[in-house]
Amino acid sequence: xxxxxxxxxxxxxxxxxxxxxxxxxxxxxxxxxxxxxxxxxxxxxxxxxxxxxxxxxxxxxxxxxxxxxxxxxxxxxxxxxxxxxxxxxxxxxxxxxxxxxxxxxxxxxxxxxxxxxxxxxxxxxxxxxxxxxxxxxxxxxxxxxxxxxxxxxxxxxxxxxxxxxxxxxxxxxxxxxxxxxxxxxxxxxxxxxxxxxxxxxxxxxxxxxxxxxxxxxxxxxxxxxxxxxxxxxxxxxxxxxxxxxxxxxxxxxxxxxxxxxxxxxxxxxxxxxxxxxxxxxxxxxxxxxxxxxxxxxxxxxxxxxxxxxxxxxxxxxxxxxxxxxxxxxxxxxxxxxxxxxxxxxxxxxxxxxxxxxxxxxxxxxxxxxxxxxxxxxxxxxxxxxxxxxxxxxxxxxxxxxxxxxxxxxxxxxxxxxxxxxxxxxxxxxxxxxxxxxxxxxxxxxxxxxx
Ligand SMILES: Cc1cc2nc3c(=O)[nH]c(=O)nc-3n(C[C@H](O)[C@H](O)[C@H](O)COP(=O)(O)OP(=O)(O)OC[C@H]3O[C@@H](n4cnc5c(N)ncnc54)[C@H](O)[C@@H]3O)c2cc1C
Numbered sequence: 001x002x003x004x005x006x007x008x009x010x011x012x013x014x015x016x017x018x019x020x021x022x023x024x025x026x027x028x029x030x031x032x033x034x035x036x037x038x039x040x041x042x043x044x045x046x047x048x049x050x051x052x053x054x055x056x057x058x059x060x061x062x063x064x065x066x067x068x069x070x071x072x073x074x075x076x077x078x079x080x081x082x083x084x085x086x087x088x089x090x091x092x093x094x095x096x097x098x099x100x101x102x103x104x105x106x107x108x109x110x111x112x113x114x115x116x117x118x119x120x121x122x123x124x125x126x127x128x129x130x131x132x133x134x135x136x137x138x139x140x141x142x143x144x145x146x147x148x149x150x151x152x153x154x155x156x157x158x159x160x161x162x163x164x165x166x167x168x169x170x171x172x173x174x175x176x177x178x179x180x181x182x183x184x185x186x187x188x189x190x191x192x193x194x195x196x197x198x199x200x201x202x203x204x205x206x207x208x209x210x211x212x213x214x215x216x217x218x219x220x221x222x223x224x225x226x227x228x229x230x231x232x233x234x235x236x237x238x239x240x241x242x243x244x245x246x247x248x249x250x251x252x253x254x255x256x257x258x259x260x261x262x263x264x265x266x267x268x269x270x271x272x273x274x275x276x277x278x279x280x281x282x283x284x285x286x287x288x289x290x291x292x293x294x295x296x297x298x299x300x301x302x303x304x305x306x307x308x309x310x311x312x313x314x315x316x317x318x319x320x321x322x323x324x325x326x327x328x329x330x331x332x333x334x335x336x337x338x339x340x341x342x343x344x345x346x347x348x349x350x351x352x353x354x355x356x357x358x359x360x361x362x363x364x365x366x367x368x369x370x371x372x373x374x375x376x377x378x379x380x381x382x383x384x385x386x387x388x389x390x391x392x393x394x395x396x397x398x399x400x401x402x403x404x405x406x407x408x409x410x411x412x413x414x415x416x417x418x419x420x421x422x423x424x425x426x427x428x429x430x431x432x433x434x435x436x437x438x439x440x441x442x443x444x445x446x447x448x449x450x
Pocket of ligand 1: 029057058235265297390391427
């Protein structure tokens with residue numbers, strides 16, 4: 001078959017690679033001048049470096065993303081050190097992890113800043129949380145994660161130390177916005193994957209830039225297999241006749257015929273593309289409810305080391321946002337003779353995103369000085385602010401089950417993208433799992449006698 005894939009983010013890349021592996025002819029249409037979507041590197045000539053548009057971390061359960069890395073030959077570029085560090089103002093640190101001794105300490109409520117009876121309350125609340133995640137009460141999608149924490153008596157100190165950060169990290173949004181069902185489902189998925197793989201849940205990171213990790217290998221697969229890649233090809237509609245997909249039409253009116261189409265655009269770009277698809281009103285209505293969440297990342301090139309004790313550190317008490325610092329020297333084995341490169345990420349950065357670059361840089365430096373004694377006299381040699389107003393999407397209460405399936409009512413058409421229905425939320429794994437399912441739908445169609 002000739003398959004058209006619309007959108008060159010991870011979901012589209014994985015779809016194109018796997019359709020090619022299955023022996024089909026593929027055309028990949030991307031509206032921008034380059035592939036990669038929300039996972040890209042941005043070359044910076046001024047410091048002769050290739051930072052990313054924002055640090056991307058992996059969870060140990062990311063099986064479809066790992067399958068993609070296998071397909072493009074870059075799996076070795078991901079490292080799972082099995083721990084992260086929580087850093088307190090003033091510089092004190094504490095290792096955190098879900099396995100071994102760190103895991104036991106977390107389970108009994110022994111978290112940084114959690115004292116006295118609050119440890120007991122934390123242990124009890126965490127046990128209730130896991131129980132309710134596994135056997136979910138019917139009201140879980142009616143309340144926010146914030147309300148859930150209050151109902152189960154999670155002390156504020158435990159939220160500051162761990163749980164608010166987990167919700168923001170897992171769901172992409174703040175606990176007072178996210179449905180409680182989203183972190184609950186993700187905890188269950190994480191626990192299931194940990195059981196299946198017999199490894200405790202942990203977080204990993206790429207040891208190379210995102211283009212090297214996701215794109216270079218894919219482009220080689222495409223070149224070797226004659227995949228046609230068209231940049232600046234903006235698809236304006238998926239075309240359907242008699243309940244079967246016939247191709248797509250571009251914004252300039254050109255028609256690209258196809259036997260099958262995978263539409264892998266992000267949630268905020270789907271409106272209007274599927275007008276000929278029965279049931280599109282429901283898909284558009286779901287898309288409207290999945291609202292964008294901003295992430296602000298700053299690539300900071302400093303004149304000295306700030307003395308991080310780990311590859312990634314979560315700053316304790318982010319006051320409603322998740323603040324993290326990444327040490328590119330450790331993560332990429334980077335030579336620090338010219339400068340020291342640290343990347344900061346602020347998730348759910350609704351306020352920060354509206355400030356100027358100079359203000360954002362100063363706010364981030366002030367934060368580093370507060371948490372890292374060695375940063376007090378550090379000078380910024382170069383600062384590179386990346387605002388991504390549409391980084392992830394929020395799933396508010398009442399949105400469980402609205403994300404559309406990859407299978408559509410049209411023969412030969414499947415949807416992909418992190419916003420379509422998967423075991424995960426707005427993540428790289430969500431994107432790749434959706435691609436795996438979309439490809440399955442197309443292969444099934446290819447094998448069905450007409
Ligand atoms: C700063 C940041 C940090 C993140 N951190 C993490 C993390 O740590 N861990 C994690 O798992 N996830 C993280 N994510 C989320 C993750 O990057 C996304 O969930 C994932 O990359 C989405 O992939 P996608 O293919 O679904 O969408 P996208 O990457 O958005 O790709 C969609 C593509 O479709 C193209 N397109 C749109 N409309 C059209 C059209 N009409 N015609 C043709 N092409 C079109 C777009 O240009 C784009 O290239 C982060 C995201 C950001 C931005």
